[in-house]
Amino acid sequence: MAPESAARRRLAGLRNLAVLLAVWELVGRLQLVASGALPAPSAILVRFWADLADYPPHVWSTIQSALLGFVIGNAIAIAAGILFVLSPLALRLARGINIAIFALPPIAIVPVLVLALSGMTPRVVLAALGCYFVTMTATVTGLTQVDARGIDLVRAYGGSAWSAMRLVQLRSALPAIIGGLRIAAPNAVLGAILAEFGGGGGRWGLGTYLIGSLGRGDPARLWGIGLAATAIAGLAYALFAVAGAAVIGSSRAVTVPTSASPSLAGSWSGNPAKVAALALASAILPLLLWWLLLKGLGIPDLIAKTPMGVIDYLFFAEAAPRAQERLLAALVQTLPITAVGLFAGLAFAFVLALSSEMFPAATRSLMPVALVTQTMPLVALTPLLVLLLGRGSAVTLWITISVTFFPSFVTIAQGLALVPRAALEVPRAYGASKLTELRLVAVPASLPYLFVALRLAVPRTLLGVMIAEWLATGTGLGNLLNQSRGYLDYGMIWTVAAVSVLLSVVFYQLVVIAERHTLSRLGMRTSE
């Protein structure tokens, strides 16, 4: 039976795709959407064929920087994740740096990176930054949410924390780490393209190609470039999806752990003075790093603003009141739409993750289509969405939802997939419906993952909003950043970068507080 239904599912998927393509072709041919902004697939193909000779150097350049960033970023991320689980002190100290790296909307630091670094380096750095936090969090989550009995066993033979890590935690964290890499892969592509977009690193790269083609007003070419970028990101994602499916079967706990897992993070609540000192140190470290990097690279003070430079610009310089005014005006435009986009994207992801548990067949046949739209690197998507939706707040909302949705969905779905079989069988044994099963077991059990998803979504929302503002709506922080680039207003460039990171950090902290509160009430541990 099984192969037959698998074949039928594939057939249904193909059928959906064919229907979609046919409708698209029709819509494109008849120029139904925004007077030809949505060209027919055949027109895109024809254009792609005509441009074919242009693609290889651009594609190769993007892949090179994305791949290099992916390798470097993830190697650092996994090593850091292991270090953080073994040493709670290191986790505490690096907290500020972690959150800052995680929270920085890449678009906000593109101009800064291009100012401070040369050649391909901004692209590689941005691709690596896009990978670091996702993979680091996935590693820490995987290593700490491990079946505690395995660790007990190793410790019962006098094994050190490192033996437990080596023999039990690393292997059982593998699905989580691969899940992280799966999200990191499209992130790396996105990071590389974003940096190209911001003007870093020469004439090649899909982002450069896209920017160069924007002025020509040829929707078919924009779509071609967008789809090429999507294909790269999608392939990278698919690679790790397959790898994940191969390891998850043998990693699922055979039975449900009977006792609550002991805290691996270690408790630091004992000495308030020590806790405060650590918190202060972790907050100062990122600023110190910022300062050290600039000093180390020897960039002139005029271009590269240190933390003190930004404070001076915003509060003490002659033009400070004017700068404050512009910043506040931008914030008032950016913040409300960010909040709306965040909740819409998360709600959408949660509903889809639940329905993929309830109706696996239906979701699976829709998945290829959803995947294509969702792995589309955001920047490549934006000009197309502008063509489709115009330059109002609708386009901002769409872009925001489309960036938050994907990582949230993957994280939540993973949480649902990791619920032990036995736990699901308990309500099933009482004749529970799928919905009851989800409500009673799967959803509460995946709650830590829901919070992870929320934490992942916060800065991406701000990124989505800022990209839309930069490229489409001409409002808010994104626009301020773009304008300042044009005016060579270095102070404002650094200020917007710093303020947007700070904003993200504040949002993030609010989520963390809510998470701690909720999970401790339910007797779960936070994975942070």
Next chain:
Amino acid sequence: MSAERDIRLAHVSKTFLARGTIFRALEDVSLTCEPASFTALIGPSGCGKSTILRLALGLDAADSGTVTIGGKPPRAATASGATGVAFQDAALLPWRNVEANIALPLDVLGKPRAEFRLRIKDLIHLVGLDGFEHALPGELSGGMRQRVSIARALVTNPGVLFLDEPFGALDQILRRQMNIELQRIWSEIRCTTLFVTHGIDEAVFLADRVAIMASRPGRITQVIDVPFARPRDRTLFTDPKFHKLNDLIATVLHGA
């Protein structure tokens, strides 16, 4: 040799902080298991049986009192490979096959697996799992998993063996079978054993003496000697003296 194989707990106390309230898991518990003896620890749920075992294994630290194994502190004893342990749940690593799961303590202790190949083969035979060497835990029944965990506990040839309700999740028939097998296995190896259990009959069948615990706070109320000669076989289960001793322990348990 034999002096290195005892388990000694002297005036051990342990409290836990659970969601803001203090829980006295153990209060002034003293227990000595002589070398090559088999001690069963029995008591109601939550009386601290497993806590004693975790302290003896160095998984937790006592608030006061001392715990030694063969004269050494628990962490030192376990790290030297002198102990073996099987938990209530088989706690097998799902990605390791039967052989590799049995070999886990060797990996922890840094002993080369190659030298133990024969030992692992013997153990698989001893617990009756011939032919399942390469099966994954997910492919085994509950009883088979528990046999793997017992084989794993024995792989280091330990002088001291800790068993934490190893048959707690098995049905009564399988449990009897496993009791008889454990009896046979133990008669061959004779290591100092601390056996935590809920089952009065398995405690009496297996042990030289039964330590009875009470809860709130967790403490040992009485230690009863089991006089039956070894080797014991299944006929003991039908012996009136066996039932009399069972009843006595049940009375002490309920009275406590």
